Amino acid sequence: MEEKKGHFETTVVHAGVKPDPTTGAIMTPIYATSTYVQISPGKHLGYDYSRTANPTRTALESSLAAIEGGNYALALSSGCTGTDILMHLMEVGDHVVSVDDVYGGTSRLFRSIWSRHGLAVTFGDLTNQPLSDFVTPKTKMIWIETPTNPLLKIIDIEKVVAQAKKLPHRPIVVVDNTFASPYFQRPLELGADVVLHSTTKYINGHSDVVGGALVTNDKGLLEQLHHIQNSIGGIPGPFDAFLVLRGIKTLALRMQRHGENAFELAKFLEKHPLVDRVIYPGLESHPQHAVACKQMKGFGGMITFFVKGNIENARRFLESVKIFALAESLGGVESLVDHPAIMTHASIPPETRKSLGIGDNLIRLSVGIEALADLKDDLENALKRSQ
Numbered sequence: 001m002e003e004k005k006g007h008f009e010t011t012v013v014h015a016g017v018k019p020d021p022t023t024g025a026i027m028t029p030i031y032a033t034s035t036y037v038q039i040s041p042g043k044h045l046g047y048d049y050s051r052t053a054n055p056t057r058t059a060l061e062s063s064l065a066a067i068e069g070g071n072y073a074l075a076l077s078s079g080c081t082g083t084d085i086l087m088h089l090m091e092v093g094d095h096v097v098s099v100d101d102v103y104g105g106t107s108r109l110f111r112s113i114w115s116r117h118g119l120a121v122t123f124g125d126l127t128n129q130p131l132s133d134f135v136t137p138k139t140k141m142i143w144i145e146t147p148t149n150p151l152l153k154i155i156d157i158e159k160v161v162a163q164a165k166k167l168p169h170r171p172i173v174v175v176d177n178t179f180a181s182p183y184f185q186r187p188l189e190l191g192a193d194v195v196l197h198s199t200t201k202y203i204n205g206h207s208d209v210v211g212g213a214l215v216t217n218d219k220g221l222l223e224q225l226h227h228i229q230n231s232i233g234g235i236p237g238p239f240d241a242f243l244v245l246r247g248i249k250t251l252a253l254r255m256q257r258h259g260e261n262a263f264e265l266a267k268f269l270e271k272h273p274l275v276d277r278v279i280y281p282g283l284e285s286h287p288q289h290a291v292a293c294k295q296m297k298g299f300g301g302m303i304t305f306f307v308k309g310n311i312e313n314a315r316r317f318l319e320s321v322k323i324f325a326l327a328e329s330l331g332g333v334e335s336l337v338d339h340p341a342i343m344t345h346a347s348i349p350p351e352t353r354k355s356l357g358i359g360d361n362l363i364r365l366s367v368g369i370e371a372l373a374d375l376k377d378d379l380e381n382a383l384k385r386s387q
């Protein structure tokens with residue numbers, strides 16, 4: 001596929017995109033076609049049916065592989081499709097170890113869908129406990145998300161990979177890289193077998209597509225994953241593929257600004273008297289700050305904090321913000337604010353939420369690329385009104 005090395009800022013603009021050979025169009029066309037004319041039965045130009053492959057999607061897949069520093073990528077209908085495809089690799093009786101503070105939709109797939117099909121998942125705190133505390137002889141997959149959602153825990157990818165490689169049955173290590181994006185973190189270079197993305201978030205970056213991706217260096221694994229995708233049909237349409245490809249061109253610029261804005265706001269919130277605690281991997285107060293410095297190029301655009309008081313203070317804060325929009329999702333150019341206990345993480349049982357530390361006064365920010373001064377004023381005003 002595309003060049004693996006090179007400057008990220010150049011790769012995002014060019015990877016996967018070549019002038020259209022028939023017209024010279026600089027942008028990859030939206031190939032709105034389900035089927036392709038064959039020259040003679042079984043003889044065609046590489047495409048026979050769009051569930052299997054589509055040229056706009058192929059361009060996106062080359063770009064996704066290149067930006068993650070991987071050999072192969074699959075573009076998917078959503079991030080959750082990626083999780084589902086990976087779970088289809090398992091067989092009845094197999095076991096998965098997952099980080100405990102996993103994305104709500106991933107947890108729902110594990111707990112309420114795959115548990116009914118004979119797959120067991122153990123959730124563990126992989127920030128400080130060794131993998132051996134959770135694995136069984138049936139463990140076939142290790143599920144890492146880092147930074148986690150919403151507690152922004154940082155898992156040491158290299159350390160977990162090293163532990164997984166020592167296990168006799170060698171489970172595959174998956175990293176959900178949605179929060180960091182490949183601009184800040186590239187798990188394949190740290191030894192992971194597969195990277196998962198919800199491209200809905202930073203990779204597309206404009207809150208106008210739901211999509212996903214799987215990236216790997218392993219050809220055999222890619223073939224298995226593609227076989228599953230082609231069988232179950234979790235594909236993005238060509239228009240969505242085009243939009244994600246377009247979004248990727250500004251990924252480096254956007255991530256740089258997301259990271260700068262978030263770092264400044266995290267420091268501002270940490271000093272604020274109406275805030276109890278701030279979680280941001282770039283702050284020295286973050287328990288895994290050293291790991292974040294080691295494996296990330298920057299700390300991302302997500303901030304979690306606890307507003308002083310209880311759920312009523314959180315509610316007043318959320319009703320008072322003007323620039324930060326109260327909405328689920330993250331990673332778009334516009335700033336968003338979320339209340340995980342009521343919104344994104346409502347599907348996690350309340351006792352589990354509580355034991356994880358997802359309190360009723362916990363607020364999650366997806367910091368956008370607006371002017372820092374405006375974002376700071378907005379938070380200041382809403383904090384004042386929260387009490």
Ligand SMILES: *Cc1c(COP(=O)(O)O)cnc(C)c1O
Nearest residue numbers: 078079080103105178198200211
């Ligand atoms: C949103 C998200 C997903 C799921 O992606 P969808 O595109 O919504 O299906 C998975 N992991 C993380 C970390 C996410 O934020």
